[in-house]
Amino acid sequence: MNHLLNIIRKELRELMTVGSIVSVLIMVFIFLGAGTMMNEQGDSITTPSEIGFIDGDGGPWSDRTVEILVAVYMDTYGLSEEEARGFVKVIEVALDDNAVVVERMQSLGIDAAIAVGPGYSADLDNKVRATISEYYIFTNPGLLGSAGSSMTSLMIGEISNRISKELVFDIIGPDDAAFMLNPIKGTDAHTYMNGEMHAGVRPLDISMGIMNQTLMVPVVIMMVIMMIGSIVISSMGNEKENKTLETLLTMPVGRTAIVTGKILSAAIVGLVYGLLYMVGMMFYSKGMTNIGGLGGSSPADLGLALGPADWLIVGAMVFLAIFCALGMCMILGAFAKNYKAAQTMTVPISVLAIIPMLINMFASWGSLPTAVQVPLFIIPFTHPMMVMQNLMFGNTSVVLAGLVYLALFAMLTIFITVKVYKSDILLTGIGQTKLARAFARKKI
Amino acid sequence: MNALVVEDVYKTYGGRPAVNGVSFSVEEGEIFGLIGPNGAGKTTTLRMISTLLRITSGRITVCGHDVATESDAVRKIISYLPEDAGAYKDLTGRAYLKFMAGFFADGGDAEKMVMSGIGIADLGERIDSKVDTYSKGMMRRLLIARAIMPAPKVAILDEVTSGLDVINAFEIRDVIRQIAARGVTVVISSHNMFEVEMLCDRVAMINDGKVVLCGTPGELKGRFEASNLEEVFVKAVKK
Numbered sequence: 134m135n136h137l138l139n140i141i142r143k144e145l146r147e148l149m150t151v152g153s154i155v156s157v158l159i160m161v162f163i164f165l166g167a168g169t170m171m172n173e174q175g176d177s178i179t180t181p182s183e184i185g186f187i188d189g190d191g192g193p194w195s196d197r198t199v200e201i202l203v204a205v206y207m208d209t210y211g212l213s214e215e216e217a218r219g220f221v222k223v224i225e226v227a228l229d230d231n232a233v234v235v236e237r238m239q240s241l242g243i244d245a246a247i248a249v250g251p252g253y254s255a256d257l258d259n260k261v262r263a264t265i266s267e268y269y270i271f272t273n274p275g276l277l278g279s280a281g282s283s284m285t286s287l288m289i290g291e292i293s294n295r296i297s298k299e300l301v302f303d304i305i306g307p308d309d310a311a312f313m314l315n316p317i318k319g320t321d322a323h324t325y326m327n328g329e330m331h332a333g334v335r336p337l338d339i340s341m342g343i344m345n346q347t348l349m350v351p352v353v354i355m356m357v358i359m360m361i362g363s364i365v366i367s368s369m370g371n372e373k374e375n376k377t378l379e380t381l382l383t384m385p386v387g388r389t390a391i392v393t394g395k396i397l398s399a400a401i402v403g404l405v406y407g408l409l410y411m412v413g414m415m416f417y418s419k420g421m422t423n424i425g426g427l428g429g430s431s432p433a434d435l436g437l438a439l440g441p442a443d444w445l446i447v448g449a450m451v452f453l454a455i456f457c458a459l460g461m462c463m464i465l466g467a468f469a470k471n472y473k474a475a476q477t478m479t480v481p482i483s484v485l486a487i488i489p490m491l492i493n494m495f496a497s498w499g500s501l502p503t504a505v506q507v508p509l510f511i512i513p514f515t516h517p518m519m520v521m522q523n524l525m526f527g528n529t530s531v532v533l534a535g536l537v538y539l540a541l542f543a544m545l546t547i548f549i550t551v552k553v554y555k556s557d558i559l560l561t562g563i564g565q566t567k568l569a570r571a572f573a574r575k576k577i
Numbered sequence: 578m579n580a581l582v583v584e585d586v587y588k589t590y591g592g593r594p595a596v597n598g599v600s601f602s603v604e605e606g607e608i609f610g611l612i613g614p615n616g617a618g619k620t621t622t623l624r625m626i627s628t629l630l631r632i633t634s635g636r637i638t639v640c641g642h643d644v645a646t647e648s649d650a651v652r653k654i655i656s657y658l659p660e661d662a663g664a665y666k667d668l669t670g671r672a673y674l675k676f677m678a679g680f681f682a683d684g685g686d687a688e689k690m691v692m693s694g695i696g697i698a699d700l701g702e703r704i705d706s707k708v709d710t711y712s713k714g715m716m717r718r719l720l721i722a723r724a725i726m727p728a729p730k731v732a733i734l735d736e737v738t739s740g741l742d743v744i745n746a747f748e749i750r751d752v753i754r755q756i757a758a759r760g761v762t763v764v765i766s767s768h769n770m771f772e773v774e775m776l777c778d779r780v781a782m783i784n785d786g787k788v789v790l791c792g793t794p795g796e797l798k799g800r801f802e803a804s805n806l807e808e809v810f811v812k813a814v815k816k
């Protein structure tokens with residue numbers, strides 16, 4: 134136990150180098166930054182922005198359209214009439230000279246405007262469909278630069294609705310008009326899931342909500358596995374290059390303590406880094422959720438929230454998967470002769486972490502054919518990536534089987550690692566085959 | 578009593594022999610040299626003594642403990658310094674000694690051990706610098722200090738002066754003599770016959786995995802009417 138602590142202490146000291154901590158923090162800050170940016174962009178959709186109304190008509194209907202636009206602003210953003218008027222900038226200019234239009238928009242500092250041309254009022258009076266045009270100045274090439282334009286299009290639809298209401302109102306009176314224009318109430322969705330009927334949600338809302346909550350888990354797990362995998366394998370390569378491993382193996386300390394110490398300390402580092410990533414990702418996904426329309430339903434509202442026991446399973450799976458990854462890295466690292474060779478050994482681990490992550494992003498376990506499920510199940514890193522979804526959807530058997538499989542896999546890797554550490558392989562590399570011998574001779 | 582007995586030891590790497598029936602024994606407090614050209618099997622032999630490699634056949638005992646069956650007991654009384662070894666590059670010299678001392682003692686005893694190690698290394702204030710800033714000579718001093726500080730019964734040093742300049746090599750040889758004077762049995766390997774002649778009480782010449790000759794430098798020189806061990810080796814191999 135004492136030796137184990139001694140090894141863990143030294144390993145942690147080596148793993149938590151300034152360089153590795155800085156690289157993790159940079160990652161976290163990138164996520165934080167991206168999340169904050171999205172938050173701001175998302176906010177800009179739900180806060181009103183100024184809109185221009187270019188009046189090239191000057192008739193009674195263009196005045197009524199301005200009033201309607203103000204009313205739409207009041208209703209949409211909950212503004213007072215005065216406030217709403219502040220957002221609607223009327224520009225009286227003919228539409229035939231683009232340069233003038235642009236110049237007026239720029240001088241008012243607006244980048245979106247709707248416009249009516251001459252004959253707008255006459256058309257409406259004569260029962261001819263009238264045209265409203267849109268003018269934009271492209272200024273914000275960011276991810277959500279088009280938010281202003283989609284809002285403006287919605288405005289035009291709303292204006293059309295309200296004008297038709299006024300037209301019908303003139304003919305048949307207010308009560309009938311309201312009914313006739315909108316005889317069907319908003320749809321009432323019901324979705325049956327996990328033995329329960331959920332009112333007011335559609336499957337898309339559910340999957341969106343779950344995605345928002347669980348999407349970052351596979352990504353974080355992949356990143357952690359790739360990072361600590363490369364750390365452990367590199368440290369093995371270093372130990373071999375400097376012969377520190379050789380020295381360590383002649384110390385009065387059991388192989389099991391050496392192996393366990395290395396794996397445990399790397400797992401601790403992995404968990405710490407994982408938590409840091411998670412915090413960064415949480416901000417990031419909050420930003421994503423904030424973008425209009427991506428919200429979905431929160432799993433908690435749908436009775437899908439994970440309980441304490443579920444979280445315990447998730448935690449156990451993450452830890453076991455990290456343990457398996459490290460065991461595999463230790464075995465691979467045992468064959469690496471030096472630091473450089475060790476670097477290439479991380480490739481298989483990375484591939485094994487990326488495959489389930491990608492599949493998890495695009496499909497859920499239940500929707501996969503057996504031919505994909507089987508190899509996916511065998512890859513240990515799959516299990517913590519899909520455990521949250523499976524717990525939410527009640528796929529308990531997959532979860533439990535995965536937990537047992539991971540535990541067995543972890544024990545097996547430890548067993549093999551200790552075995553490798555007790556054999557000559559650690560010092561001699563794979564010297565037991567003719568091929569390796571020929572290879573070794575060439576190198577000498 | 579013999580501190581080390583190597584009896585008819587063979588080692589093959591995937592069927593290819595590296596050590597081919599080596600036998601010798603080393604008395605307590607002796608400085609024993611294993612000499613021979615590169616690839617003769619010196620490192621392989623020392624690794625088997627140090628419990629690092631499995632012995633294909635034969636038997637090695639250290640102070641009466643069988644290396645194969647009582648490796649834990651053997652590890653408690655030996656110190657092995659691999660050829661061209663380094664230390665953990667992110668640790669300071671002091672932290673490295675502390676870490677290694679932790680395997681032999683706790684608390685105050687460990688501290689005493691570290692202090693004696695710092696004394697042997699004799700690196701001054703550089704003991705608190707990171708080891709990756711050390712020169713080759715400083716690194717070797719640190720590693721020798723690490724090997725000696727737990728007061729092993731047998732110290733096994735592989736090519737301990739290789740790659741060092743004259744002064745550093747001289748100082749290291751001096752340290753080895755001091756160790757032996759304290760009763761530690763020292764087994765070194767070298768391909769530098771002059772160095773071994775200066776340092777060792779007895780030597781075994783090894784070539785192609787076999788011991789060609791064994792004895793004190795004076796004895797061997799007398800037997801082959803040679804002026805130095807290099808001549809002895811050449812004559813013995815040609816014979």
Ligand SMILES: Nc1ncnc2c1ncn2[C@@H]1O[C@H](COP(=O)(O)OP(=O)(O)O)[C@@H](O)[C@H]1O
Binds near residue numbers: 573590615620
């Ligand atoms: N890991 C290994 N795999 C295969 N052959 C090896 C290995 N290590 C050493 N050998 C071979 O064993 C022989 C003895 O090597 P070694 O003990 O290192 O010699 P020395 O230390 O005397 O220079 C050499 O022929 C070497 O090529």
Ligand SMILES: [Mg+2]
Binds near residue numbers: 621660
């Ligand atoms: Mg050698």
